[in-house]
Amino acid sequence: MKQETPQKPRVGLFVTCLVDLFRPTVGFAAVKLVEEAGCEVEVPMAQTCCGQPAYNSGDREDAVAIARTTIETFEDYDYVVAPSGSCAGMLRKHYPALFKGDAWEARAAAFSARVHELTSFLVDVMGMERVSAAHVGSVTYHDSCSGLRELGIAAQPRRLLSSVEGLELREMKDADVCCGFGGTFCVKYSDISNKIVEEKAANIAASGAETLLAGDLGCLMNMAGKLQRQGNAVRVRHVAEVLAGMDDGPAIGEGGR
Amino acid sequence: MQITSPAFKENARGALANPDLQKALGHVRLGFIDKRQKAVDALPEFDALRDSARAIKDHALAHLDLYLEAYEEKVKAAGGYVHWAPTAADARAVILEICRAAGARTVTKGKSMITEEIGLNAFLEKEGIRPVETDLGEYIIQLRGEHPSHIIAPAVHLTRDQVEADFRRAHDHLPVARDLSEPESLLAEARRVLRSQYFAADVGITGANFLVAETGSSVIVTNEGNGDLTQILPRVHVVVASIEKIVPTMEDMSQILRVLARSATGQDMSVYTTVSTGPRREGDPDGPEEYHVVLLDNGRSAMLGTEFQDMLRCIRCGACMNHCPVYHAVGGHAYGWVYPGPMGAVLTPSLIGVDKAGHLPNASTFCGRCEAVCPMHIPLPRMMRHWREREFSRGLNPAAQRYGLRAWAFFARRPRLYRLAVSLAIPVLSRLGRRRGRFRRLPLAGGWTRHRDLPAPESRTFLQQWRDRDAARQEARP
Numbered sequence: 001m002k003q004e005t006p007q008k009p010r011v012g013l014f015v016t017c018l019v020d021l022f023r024p025t026v027g028f029a030a031v032k033l034v035e036e037a038g039c040e041v042e043v044p045m046a047q048t049c050c051g052q053p054a055y056n057s058g059d060r061e062d063a064v065a066i067a068r069t070t071i072e073t074f075e076d077y078d079y080v081v082a083p084s085g086s087c088a089g090m091l092r093k094h095y096p097a098l099f100k101g102d103a104w105e106a107r108a109a110a111f112s113a114r115v116h117e118l119t120s121f122l123v124d125v126m127g128m129e130r131v132s133a134a135h136v137g138s139v140t141y142h143d144s145c146s147g148l149r150e151l152g153i154a155a156q157p158r159r160l161l162s163s164v165e166g167l168e169l170r171e172m173k174d175a176d177v178c179c180g181f182g183g184t185f186c187v188k189y190s191d192i193s194n195k196i197v198e199e200k201a202a203n204i205a206a207s208g209a210e211t212l213l214a215g216d217l218g219c220l221m222n223m224a225g226k227l228q229r230q231g232n233a234v235r236v237r238h239v240a241e242v243l244a245g246m247d248d249g250p251a252i253g254e255g256g257r
Numbered sequence: 258m259q260i261t262s263p264a265f266k267e268n269a270r271g272a273l274a275n276p277d278l279q280k281a282l283g284h285v286r287l288g289f290i291d292k293r294q295k296a297v298d299a300l301p302e303f304d305a306l307r308d309s310a311r312a313i314k315d316h317a318l319a320h321l322d323l324y325l326e327a328y329e330e331k332v333k334a335a336g337g338y339v340h341w342a343p344t345a346a347d348a349r350a351v352i353l354e355i356c357r358a359a360g361a362r363t364v365t366k367g368k369s370m371i372t373e374e375i376g377l378n379a380f381l382e383k384e385g386i387r388p389v390e391t392d393l394g395e396y397i398i399q400l401r402g403e404h405p406s407h408i409i410a411p412a413v414h415l416t417r418d419q420v421e422a423d424f425r426r427a428h429d430h431l432p433v434a435r436d437l438s439e440p441e442s443l444l445a446e447a448r449r450v451l452r453s454q455y456f457a458a459d460v461g462i463t464g465a466n467f468l469v470a471e472t473g474s475s476v477i478v479t480n481e482g483n484g485d486l487t488q489i490l491p492r493v494h495v496v497v498a499s500i501e502k503i504v505p506t507m508e509d510m511s512q513i514l515r516v517l518a519r520s521a522t523g524q525d526m527s528v529y530t531t532v533s534t535g536p537r538r539e540g541d542p543d544g545p546e547e548y549h550v551v552l553l554d555n556g557r558s559a560m561l562g563t564e565f566q567d568m569l570r571c572i573r574c575g576a577c578m579n580h581c582p583v584y585h586a587v588g589g590h591a592y593g594w595v596y597p598g599p600m601g602a603v604l605t606p607s608l609i610g611v612d613k614a615g616h617l618p619n620a621s622t623f624c625g626r627c628e629a630v631c632p633m634h635i636p637l638p639r640m641m642r643h644w645r646e647r648e649f650s651r652g653l654n655p656a657a658q659r660y661g662l663r664a665w666a667f668f669a670r671r672p673r674l675y676r677l678a679v680s681l682a683i684p685v686l687s688r689l690g691r692r693r694g695r696f697r698r699l700p701l702a703g704g705w706t707r708h709r710d711l712p713a714p715e716s717r718t719f720l721q722q723w724r725d726r727d728a729a730r731q732e733a734r735p
Contacts, residue, residue, distance in 0.1 A: 021714055195586040
């Protein structure tokens, strides 16, 4: 058993399935940032996915089963932090709804109250005002829908970005409009999704920024995939990579690893 | 009207490939959103008014039977008639009977989505009665034999050029050389043409934005004044309204009015707000001799007490569709029936069945912008999810989707098995994509790669790497 100074909050990192599978750098960046904020980070191995694909497809039974496992795995931490507004929103806002009127209701509510999206945790909970990172160049920030509308995340990432040395934030038009990802929506209704992400790509390009940032890997993969299909050279990264100073490797969808 | 909701995907594909429609839809994005925001910003108590509006409607719905009966009494006391119509067919039959009794050959109509819902125009035409739409947008789409694509801007799917062409075709008695280049000239021409119709009509049919139980009044809001002429000039006025339009008092009505126009068009108030109570009284300068109200249920009372009850708060402002990225992409006709956009995605399955309208609640990214702007705080995404749950439990969604989901969930519910599977698959995928960093094509990922590249996994999974790092740390410890 490790013995840390007792006042350090213990944080369980819910890394999210997409970061686990596609972009581990974001996980390491999140660990670094949460540690810098003065917490001890642990990563339980029993995590898989927050259950949104089932929940949003109407498969409540599987969603509940996945939610139970997640709660059991994470409920002993002081905080649960996820580098995604969408997954954090699921854990924080939708888990209690899943167990409403159920024996697990109070347990789910106690768990959910401790869940935070990464940038919101750093700023709102830990009071972080600046990061010690540098990024020379211009970036634009896309507000992912769940983080923005379910958790009120908009100012926190921008505030931390403003402390990054050399970084210029160029806001795009309609930064708060959906990118067309929508989980399984983007494959079930791929033509409509494509139309929406085309609009988004045009706004990103018009901002003139060299790099696109956001806080959700699903949206980022959608936008990166569209920009790259169009031959657009804008680089795409999760906001945590820049905030943690871990943005020297290939960007999302870039080769040369 | 013919239901094409089951063909939503094909409808959407057609809409995306239609350049006129895509040009016209640009106006939805540009026109409504900024105006609403300005109106909301200019009224500090807007959010408090929304809360109050929600409370009023919730109260009315909780006591719907009481208020509807009270309303009926007041209408009768004012000399009007109330007709209860459980279904669309009942409503059509009652309206036909009223028209026949009035010897009507022409009826004028104010803008009404309920008459769209019951398919009134086609029915009256079949019965030899000519319906004339008097709202400019409705008039245009009637000329074209179309249906509204938006609940407050029925012709928003059309460009000005298309409307000019329609007017030149339909009004061939007017000089060919006339100038119709400005929207105002189109409006003026429609007014001129419609003016004579008001006097020819034997019956005027309007919808209602509100029914007020306290006074037995029906209320309409319009910007063109056509509703007033429709209900005042003919001998008989028929109001067709669904039961959830009821509010207890005039004060309640005026509170909700304050959020209605702001949410809809960004106006503080619509140009005309018209209150009708019964037929013309002695001493009134104008008004109809007969006043009828047709109260339509058509599936609404079955929504009470279910997870869809909140939908009955809807005041039909259109803000949800004005802010919907899916509506912006495909327009209203793709939804395949009367009500498009997020409110349609929730209401349509209730009214025509989720077996027919199943695509509608699925075709949403759950971006939540509709709920954020809804003046009545209707949790639209949550209710779309409820429809998805009903579809899933009835086995209505495609088999491939269900099996894919169940297979994924099988692993997601078993962390050790999941870990094993992804630890094997991800490094392979990562190596395959090492050089380019992404895939243009990948088996089973066609839905994604048809329109965009798929980023390749960076490396081994995060948890693989973390476990190794942890193990190395443990070893390094003395």
